Amino acid sequence: MRKKILLLSCLIIVLLAASACKKADVNQNPSELNQDESQKEKEENDDEGTPEVSQDETKAVIPYDYVQNLNIIDDNYRNFYEIFVYSFYDSNGDGIGDINGVISKLDYINDGNDATDSDLGFNGIWLMPIMPSTTYHKYDVTDYYNIDPQYGTLEDFKNLVSECHKRGIHLIIDFVFNHTSAKHPWFLEAVSYLESLKEGEEPDLEKCPYVGYYHFTKDYNGSKTYYKAGTSNWYYEGVFWDQMPDLALENENVRKEIEDIAKYWLDLGVDGFRLDAAKEYFSGEKERNIEVLKWFSDYVKSVKEDADIVAEVWDEEGTIAAYYESGIPSLFNFPLSQHNGLITNTARKLGTSSGKNFAKTLLRLDEKYKEGNPKYIDAPFISNHDTTRISAQCVNDEDQMKMSAGMLLTMNGSPYVYYGEEIGMNSKGTKDENKRLPMQWSATDTTGITTPPANADSVEQKFPPVDEQMKDPLSLYNYYKRAVRIRNENPEIARGDMSVIEELCTKDISAIKKVYQGSEIVILYNINTESANILLKDAGLTELNIRGYLSVDGNAVTMSDGVVSMPKYSIVILK
Template sequence: MADIDEDTSPLIQSVEVQESDEEEASEGEGTVKEQGNIKAVLTPSNNNRRKTTSDFPFSVEDRTASVSVNIPARPPRHHVTRPPPSKHHRRARWIVGILIILILLGLVAVAIALVVTATAPGETWYRKSVIYQCYPQSFQDSDGDGFGDLEGIRSRISYFKELGIRGVWLNPIYPSPKRDNGYDISNYTDIDPVYGNIEIFKRLLAELHENDIHLILDFVPNHTSDEHPWFKESKASKTNSKRDWYVWADGVAPGYPPNNWLSVFGNSSWSYDETTDQWYYHQFSSYQPDLNYSNPQVKQVMEDVLKFWLDLGVDGFRVDAVEFLLEDPQLQNETLNPLFNESECSSPPCYDSLVHNLTTNYPGIHELCRDWRKLVNGYSIQDRSEKILIGEIYDNIETVMTYYGNSSNEFTFPFNFFLLVNSDWSGVRINCIVKSWLDRMPGGATANWVLGNHDNSRIATKAGLFRARALLLLLLTLPGTPVTYYGDEILMTDVYVPLDKRNDTFEGRDSERTPMQWNTSNHSGFTFPNAEPWLPLATNYSLYNVEVEKDNSTSMLSLYKKLLQLHSTEAAFYEGEYMCLDATKDLLVYLRWKESDANYKEYYIIVINFSDQDTNTKISIDFANTELVFSTYLDRSNVSLKSISLRKGEGVIIRGYLSDTCNKADLSSSASPSCSAGPCL
């Protein structure tokens, strides 16, 4: 006999025991519940009387028995009428609501701040710094083989620190046959044994960072050496998996290249390969075959190269030969240049005889640069210090400007070579170059200025020793990032290199690449006294070297240090305004200042005499409390704006104050019409 628990009995109105094997209840009888061979049909009921076991006189003995149970209906709910909230309660609710909204807004603000922090590129260190180009082969030899190396550079970190340098750019240090001094690379992810090895590189990088100095490497993506394993595979057969990592084509006829394209170094930009009976393309020499960026695999492998060095911690790249990265895939002939002067071509065919619209600045290059920028930006966010990309593009100013991209989404800056290749040192010309760059530069972008590099004659040779100080003053007081070439800070000049000592067989660039002059000892301290330097030193190294100039308060080196300190500490120079006041054949006068809310503004007046004659000028603006900061000769203590006398190649920096009542328009009205001359680029 089964009993029904009292705790469940109130739910049961009636129980009907069926001897049937049927499992379905008739429609409307209730809900069927089944356990084992017992089936209960639960039927709702309005009778809420509590039941006990005595109300159910039956026993459950048959295994097929079915139990029908009626469930009482749920009693109706009782609605409770609440009193309306009091005035105090309403006010409390309102206050709590406002607090919740404020808290939510605060959380949103914090979230936005975190996102901005997480995506910000970090410190833009290069805005306050000079970037110092260090030619590794010529900077310091540490082992007596006559070649500069990484250990040598590491031993000179204190020199960078003393100068105030925060960015060092190294020319290629990768394994290379050195037929183009390292710009013919045979392995992108290693160090040439001449310079050291990866472990030495890591030590150098770590010590530079310990001294708050950033390291920029040379990235050469346009071409490899013909001794690179990739090219060796590519030329092995037409079916090799790396065949289209380079540009190959059939000739138009036996013995004739695919088209009329010319190499920058002269002659055809195609070389014939007998093994596969095809021609390969090279924008430079025949031992520098161009990579094919139409191939996604090439794009990826070169991104991997960037990642390799970024993972080690480098701070950016100078990107070589950017305008040559892509070319017309149809390989059409280029047209003749109607402006070409044949008399200027000593050994035809000359590169400038064609219009290079199919082999330079070809569509797709900007997309490639944006991809690299995106990759580098990721490391900027990760390391909280901006990684920079500098592009080498020799072209007209409109084309060069496009490589900033939109909001600098390509290069941090493309190199500004217009002062570097200039030969007219008049104030009018120089101001026009400066104004042309600043006026065309995208908003928010960083300007840059270059007076020397490894491909051009040294500034002290090209412009003259007497003018070098004036040009250094210009370089370090213009808005933006100055880039200086090793040795220019001590007035190094071009060196004659005998034919049997020459390394650069194409353009004779050895003369501006000679060893750094450190002291008066044999080989000027570049290498061991009994060693043979890879290139000869200047004969005047005993006069122009670091040791001698460091102890001379009026030397070029002392001027370099003073100017760099001013540039890196005064906002008026590293991010302030520029305004030309006067530009003549001999003189350039301009203002530098930083906008502020102060009642009086601090201005710097720069006056430079580029001529080889003494001259006089005056400033008509009524500045108060003027003082001479220094002269490029570093030997005078005062100057009068009413009569400024300058020696040949001399420049001065004068600090003065101007009331806010004299605005920018008033200053502009004081400027000479010659300041608006142009265009010149």
């Protein structure tokens, strides 16, 4: 019995001691606990030789410690924001966006103050057509010397130009001269004259020079791109629509009209032009189209030497390279865009695509375009007003959308971002109206939100509006903002001569070096759903530091002893 009591007493003492130890652990300073865990993690990493990025890390945002001073160069390498004025912001309550609405939202795009971080940081704006028109999209111009009344007045536009320039923003406008509206005075006068001709009488350009402004013919062969000119026996060409008659760009009088129009807008202060449908100036006649671009570019440069000019040549890389022989500064890089382009095609296949292929394709395109124009400025983009939005391309996968944006905004040249892409606005189907829906500023405050274009469908938006995303550090909006900031901190990203770092490229890792005026950066892309460690010594790289990084989930890119540890879907700039 005495032995049993002694044994029981010992057991009680042990239990009390254990309880005290447990209580002491619970009351331990949390910082000491973190230190213990950190030390344990460090020892484990030391044992393994290279650091690991945990896939179980907290969703809390890791402090970003790599903000650099802005280093924005005042040249034609820009970060452009494309605006469809009709759907952007309504300043007067009529349901239609307008010029004053754009002005009221300039601080959202760029407030002109380098000391703030509340704006997106874009320093270029492309306005879709703003001239008087009969349609909502305004690609059928009725007056090349004015602003569509739905959008405002010339005074409003002059104010916009001034406010943009105060903020260091280049403003370019859509210049549509492949065709006019069928309601344009030139066309109306030409058709009226043709209707007045007697049977067998031929047009006299002395009496009506406007007949020579368009492609009129009596020899109608059943072509679907030719339409009857009023009640006359003549037909006119309209490649896109019967309400968009094609201009005869071989006509010297037409060219003089276009030159006068260009000078008018340049004198008003615009920084350049986006040229619509350059491949259709003479449909199927590449050499003639190239000549038109050369003529227009040469003229504009004679008026404003540093004018921004970017043209739409919707085709494959070989054709785009040929059009660069015109000397035009920029052409939209269509092989990078849309659901089957390099950017989202790579992002959508995260974990299975080739990192090396991404880098090598960028280099191949760069070399090919330089053959046409060694001084070209690339115009990469993911989507625009004619294509499905990135959210539809990536089926609303936010990680893929962020990675796509990160790839775009670390490319050479002047990237173009379509309004609303920074918040993941959705599109639906092939209908153009569904690609041009109202900007989603707020779900609770409808001030300034426009009415959808007629015939637009109801399209569900999967991501929050601007005001909500601004508050979320992990939002798509804030990812775009950081990406633009990093670009504005490192001029090598846009301007650097590019090469592929073969030793670091794998199925999942893409590695690119860029050199600008003797300054060298390295850009690494982890195109995978898993973390990765990259040993810089494999490429003989030393003395590099992190200049900035992008990650989809807030996890940090780190570097220790020449090993870069990258979380999933991340990008890092080293210098």
